[in-house]
Each structure stands twice: as structure tokens, then as C-alpha cells.
Amino acid sequence: MGDEKLSILLDRLHGLKKHNPQWVTGINQPTGDNSISNGTTATLNGVYDTSNLNLVGEDHGDRSYEPSVTIVMTPEAGRQLVTTRDVKAGEVLLREPALLPLLPKQGGGPTCLGCLRTLPDQDYPVCDGCGAPFCSPNCTGIFHTQQECTVIARRGMAKEDDDRAKILRIREINTVLTPLRSKLALDQNPDLMKLINCLELNFDKRDQIPSGFEIEKKVAAVIRENLDVDMEEEMVLRLCSLYDTNAFDVPVSEEFAGRSRALFPVIAMMNHDCVPNTQHWYIDGIMTVRSATDIPQGGAVTLNYTEHLWGTRARRAFLAYSKLFICACTRCTDPTELGTHLSSLACNKCPAGRLVPSFKSGEPHKCTNCSFSISAFVADTVVKACGIAFTKTNKSSVTELNKTYKKLEHGLGPQHFICVELKHRLVQAVMKSNLRELSSSDLWKVIDYTDDLLDLADTIVPGKSFFRGHMLLERVRAATELITRHHLSDKDTEEVPLQNETFIYFPVPDDTQKQTDNLLSTNDVKVVKKDKNAEEYKNNTSEQPNEEFRKLDLKMLLMQAKEGRDTMQYAKRVPLEAFLVVMFLEKILEGPQNQELLNKEAVNSTTATIATTATTATTATTNGLTTGMR
Numbered sequence: 132m133g134d135e136k137l138s139i140l141l142d143r144l145h146g147l148k149k150h151n152p153q154w155v156t157g158i159n160q161p162t163g164d165n166s167i168s169n170g171t172t173a174t175l176n177g178v179y180d181t182s183n184l185n186l187v188g189e190d191h192g193d194r195s196y197e198p199s200v201t202i203v204m205t206p207e208a209g210r211q212l213v214t215t216r217d218v219k220a221g222e223v224l225l226r227e228p229a230l231l232p233l234l235p236k237q238g239g240g241p242t243c244l245g246c247l248r249t250l251p252d253q254d255y256p257v258c259d260g261c262g263a264p265f266c267s268p269n270c271t272g273i274f275h276t277q278q279e280c281t282v283i284a285r286r287g288m289a290k291e292d293d294d295r296a297k298i299l300r301i302r303e304i305n306t307v308l309t310p311l312r313s314k315l316a317l318d319q320n321p322d323l324m325k326l327i328n329c330l331e332l333n334f335d336k337r338d339q340i341p342s343g344f345e346i347e348k349k350v351a352a353v354i355r356e357n358l359d360v361d362m363e364e365e366m367v368l369r370l371c372s373l374y375d376t377n378a379f380d381v382p383v384s385e386e387f388a389g390r391s392r393a394l395f396p397v398i399a400m401m402n403h404d405c406v407p408n409t410q411h412w413y414i415d416g417i418m419t420v421r422s423a424t425d426i427p428q429g430g431a432v433t434l435n436y437t438e439h440l441w442g443t444r445a446r447r448a449f450l451a452y453s454k455l456f457i458c459a460c461t462r463c464t465d466p467t468e469l470g471t472h473l474s475s476l477a478c479n480k481c482p483a484g485r486l487v488p489s490f491k492s493g494e495p496h497k498c499t500n501c502s503f504s505i506s507a508f509v510a511d512t513v514v515k516a517c518g519i520a521f522t523k524t525n526k527s528s529v530t531e532l533n534k535t536y537k538k539l540e541h542g543l544g545p546q547h548f549i550c551v552e553l554k555h556r557l558v559q560a561v562m563k564s565n566l567r568e569l570s571s572s573d574l575w576k577v578i579d580y581t582d583d584l585l586d587l588a589d590t591i592v593p594g595k596s597f598f599r600g601h602m603l604l605e606r607v608r609a610a611t612e613l614i615t616r617h618h619l620s621d622k623d624t625e626e627v628p629l630q631n632e633t634f635i636y637f638p639v640p641d642d643t644q645k646q647t648d649n650l651l652s653t654n655d656v657k658v659v660k661k662d663k664n665a666e667e668y669k670n671n672t673s674e675q676p677n678e679e680f681r682k683l684d685l686k687m688l689l690m691q692a693k694e695g696r697d698t699m700q701y702a703k704r705v706p707l708e709a710f711l712v713v714m715f716l717e718k719i720l721e722g723p724q725n726q727e728l729l730n731k732e733a734v735n736s737t738t739a740t741i742a743t744t745a746t747t748a749t750t751a752t753t754n755g756l757t758t759g760m761r
Contacts, residue, residue, distance in 0.1 A: 136329040140202050144397050150226040154196040199224045200432055202400050211431055212400040218426040220594045225420045229393040231316045232274050235305045236390050246272025248389040253294055262289025278315050285358050307353050310370040326396050332372040333455045346371045381413035404433035405462040410596055423594035439592050442474035442548040469590050477544030478503055517549050532557045554580040562605050566612040574609040581606035600698030604709055607692040610683050611712045636680040689716040
């Protein structure tokens with residue numbers, strides 16, 4: 132039976148040839164162009180058309196092809212995706228269309244059932260047939276079919292007047308749609324059930340846990356009693372388990388907000404690792420998997436089912452509840468989390484110490500630098516209290532995020548995953564603003580925090596990751612704005628050539644001096660001592676300085692801007708701003724003789740464009756790039 136399932140999955144893999152031209156011999160690796168038509172979003176007589184999802188791909192004539200990956204069975208990991216050759220970082224390994232129609236978030240609020248865009252809690256159009264939420268009477272979405280409309284109409288949502296009752300009914304429908312929409316698609320193409328049966332369901336385990344009984348109460352009962360659909364309880368549970376175990380959270384569209392769930396049977400063969408070696412993204416009906424690091428031939432192709440910035444206990448708890456396994460990867464089995472100390476607390480007795488947790492239940496957290504320790508109960512209480520404070524913080528408010536960070540940093544330490552998440556949220560919140568309206572202190576804080584996050588990414592999200600690309604671009608945007616102010620105000624800073632590099636020095640804002648001593652972690656941005664006379668400083672560093680300065684390395688910034696741009700470009704999510712900052716830095720490095728650059732109007736024009744596109748760029752990178760958890 133195992134061999135038969137493996138054979139069906141391999142047929143599916145080879146049938147994806149039409150979506151993966153990079154497999155064909157003689158075709159170079161793609162550079163991220165995902166313009167291939169997927170053909171999976173067509174309707175036929177009001178029915179979601181799955182007929183084009185057969186397991187046989189398009190014929191490439193006599194040209195041979197070799198997939199970059201294959202599926203193997205191992206005693207330790209079961210079925211898993213591995214490489215068929217040595218793979219370099221940045222290679223597109225696999226593209227796959229969704230197997231079944233996309234689904235709204237389970238239990239989510241008002242969502243257009245046609246196109247899955249997120250709607251406000253009230254005042255939205257509804258379907259004339261069933262009363263379900265719609266984005267507009269002319270919605271061109273293809274997911275809400277006539278069969279589905281007829282079934283949902285039996286729930287009587289169109290007659291519901293009470294707003295609160297309507298919201299509850301909508302959440303109920305969004306939950307019921309997981310088995311209902313899947314069943315309607317399977318009725319049209321029963322052969323797809325063979326592929327679904329090859330996927331891990333954890334059916335027996337889920338039937339014995341509370342979520343299994345919840346499914347029976349909230350889903351199976353509604354389908355049977357209220358929607359009058361002939362669907363066995365076991366089938367409901369199996370389809371719900373299918374999505375809970377294998378589905379990916381994907382963005383609905385580049386044009387509007389919304390999240391949905393989708394199945395990709397081959398990509399679902401990727402095993403979990405808390406330090407993954409791939410990145411994945413979803414655009415226009417296709418999920419793409421790209422190597423983030425070099426992977427040797429036969430190496431497992433992995434992704435992270437959880438959030439990268441979570442601590443070990445949070446990641447393990449999520450995996451145990453939703454995926455029904457306990458992770459034993461190298462990061463999870465190292466109390467220091469590969470030296471990042473994301474789960475360690477600050478030591479109250481010594482500034483350099485970290486209170487490292489023990490994997491043995493009830494054992495104390497011990498300092499790495501002294502003999503001090505605290506009980507597991509005290510440590511858990513501190514983390515829970517700080518977690519509640521984080522949850523209550525308005526993530527779009529820079530003021531609230533700053534206040535919470537200052538409050539929690541003392542007890543947790545800047546390295547703790549809650550503080551790291553606060554830094555990440557602060558970078559996003561600050562950079563959504565118009566850069567010209569930000570203080571220099573705010574901009575330096577972005578540079579400091581992105582430095583910390585980039586150092587962390589090298590360990591837990593290595594290689595060409597979107598997280599790294601996003602942080603690089605935000606760092607360069609902040610630095611570019613500071614450079615702009617330098618050129619517009621000659622009295623503030625000086626440009627000084629040093630060791631054949633081009634540096635620009637900046638006075639340290641008073642309110643950032645203290646934090647820079649603790650947070651800086653790279654060589655290209657540092658607190659330096661400098662006399663007012665730059666040449667004297669360069670030639671005589673033994674003199675007692677009378678001012679404190681920080682410096683930016685322009686060549687390093689240009690390298691980071693290009694890396695961030697190229698990393699995001701793979702997924703067609705690179706903002707226009709990334710190209711602008713690269714052009715701007717290249718012009719600066721042409722030399723001080725470049726009169727166009729030094730012309731204040733020209734600088735204003737270029738950087739104003741950069742600043743005013745901040746909100747759009749940040750939204751694209753934070754909303755569009757994230758494909759979420761599997």
C-alpha cells in the first residue's frame with residue numbers, strides 16, 4: 132500500500148512538468164518569473180473545474196527533463212521530499228498548483244466567498260441566492276459555485292437581521308466550507324481522492340483529541356442537520372484533518388487583503404525543520420519553492436511549519452496541537468536555540484548572563500555566567516505575563532510598541548523571542564510612516580533593530596530568505612533617508628573617504644546613544660569617536676575626541692540594497708522603492724563631483740519618491756510575501 136501511495140505521488144510530481152520549465156534539459160534556472168499560467172481557476176457551468184488537474188503534464192516533445200526533487204520513503208521520516216542533485220541557494224525547485232478550490236480561513240469573519248477577499252464586519256453586499264458575504268454584486272471570483280450557493284441557502288443566512296447573529300453564522304459557514312467545498316470538487320473529479328488518500332491525515336489521533344469532538348459538533352452536525360447534505364461524519368472528519376495537517380495559509384491576491392487555505396500534495400511532502408533550507412510563496416494559483424541555502428544531492432527539502440521568531444516551547448506547543456508531533460530538530464534540542472538564546476531570560480545578577488531553560492520538566496533555569504538560577508515556575512510566570520502584555524499591545528502603534536519593549540526588555544533581555552518580535556513589529560510600524568516625518572532617532576532605531584534581526588536570521592532563517600530580504604530593504608530605506616538629510620544639511624555631517632571606502636558620519640541623537648551601545652552588531656554601522664576635523668580624525672586617532680559620531684558605509688549599503696532587491700524579486704514582490712534606493716546609492720558612489728546628486732532639488736525628488744512609497748512597499752513585503760504556516 133505504501134509503494135502504491137508513493138507511486139501516485141510521484142506521478143503527481145512528474146505531472147507538474149508543465150509548471151516547471153526549469154526541469155527541462157537545456158533550460159536555465161528561472162529568475163523568479165512566475166508568469167506561467169496555472170489554469171486552475173476556471174469554472175464550467177458554475178462548477179469549480181478540476182478536470183485540468185490530471186496527473187499527466189504537457190508534452191515537451193523529445194526534450195528530456197529531470198525534476199530537481201523527488202519523493203522517497205525513509206524509516207525515520209516516512210515520505211519526504213529530497214533533492215535529485217546538488218542544489219545552489221536561490222534555485223527554484225518546484226512549482227505546484229492548488230489541488231482543490233481555495234478555502235476561507237476556518238472560523239474567520241466576513242469573507243467574500245467568490246474571491247476570498249477580507250470584508251468589513253458589516254455593510255457589505257451579499258449573494259442574491261444564499262445571503263453569503265460578497266465583495267460586490269459584480270464579483271468575478273470563481274470559488275462560490277451554484278451548487279455551493281444552493282446548499283448554503285438552506286442555512287437561512289439571507290433572512291438573518293441581527294448583526295451579531297449574522298457574524299456567528301458567517302464564522303460557522305467559513306468553518307463548514309472546508310469539507311463542503313472539498314466534497315463538491317471531489318464529486319466532480321473523484322480521481323482526486325486517490326491523491327488525497329496519499330496524504331497524512333493523523334485521522335486516528337485527531338479523533339481522540341478535543342478538536343475532533345469540536346469538528347463533530349460544529350461541522351458535521353451543521354452539514355447533516357442544517358444543510359441537509361448527505362455526507363458521512365467520518366468523511367467530514369477526514370477532510371478537516373486533511374487540511375489541518377497539510378494545508379498552507381496563502382494570500383488571496385496581490386491586489387487586496389485576504390488569506391485562504393490551499394492544498395499542494397507534492398509540496399506537502401516537505402518535512403518540518405525549525406531552521407529550514409527553503410522559502411515558498413504563492414502567486415496566481417501557483418505555490419513556488421526555492422532553495423534558501425545550498426542543499427546536497429539527496430538532502431531533505433524542509434520548511435518551517437511554525438513562526439521563525441517563536442521560542443522553542445511556543446513552536447513545540449503549536450506543532451504538538453496542530454500537527455500532532457514533537458519536534459526534535461537541532462534547534463529544538465539545543466537549550467540555547469543555536470546560541471540565539473531566544474528562550475533564555477536575562478540574569479538579574481550579572482549583565483552578561485542568560486538564564487537558560489532546561490528540557491527536563493520542573494528543573495530551574497540556570498545562568499550561563501554565574502551560579503544564579505530561578506525555578507521553572509517563576510520563569511514560566513514571567514514569560515506568560517510578558518506574553519499577555521505583548522498580546523495587548525497595539526501592533527500598529529509605535530508609541531505602544533516602544534513602551535512595551537522598554538517594559539519587557541529588563542526582565543526578559545533583548546534577545547528573548549518576545550522582545551525580538553517587538554523589534555520586528557517596531558520596524559514594520561515605523562517604516563509604514565512617511566520617512567520624511569520620522570525623527571533621526573527613529574531611523575537609527577530601525578537600523579539598530581534590523582541589524583539585530585539580520586544577525587538572528589543568519590542562524591534561524593539562513594540564506595536567501597524573505598525575512599532577510601525584507602529587513603535589508605528596511606535598513607537601507609532608513610539609511611537612505613539619513614543620507615538624504617546629510618546632503619540637505621551640510622552642517623550636520625561630513626563625507627569622509629576612509630581606507631578606500633566611502634563613509635558618512637552622523638552625530639548620535641541623545642536618546643539613541645544608550646541603546647546603540649547594546650544593540651549594534653555589524654561593522655558597517657557603529658558608534659565612533661571623531662574630532663570635528665575629519666582629516667585630523669583620520670590621521671590622528673589618539674587625540675581625545677570631543678564629539679560622538681556614527682557612520683554608514685555606502686558601499687555596504689549598496690550591496691545590501693541589491694541583495695534585498697534581488698531576494699524579493701524572486702517572488703515578484705520587490706517594491707519600486709528597492710530599485711530607487713539602489714539607483715540613489717550608485718549615484719552617490721560616483722563621487723562628490725556628481726553635481727546632479729548634490730543638487731538639493733534632485734535629491735529631494737528622488738528621496739521624496741522613496742519616502743512616499745513607504746506604506747505601499749511595507750504592505751507588499753509584510754502582507755504579500757508571507758505565505759504563512761502550513
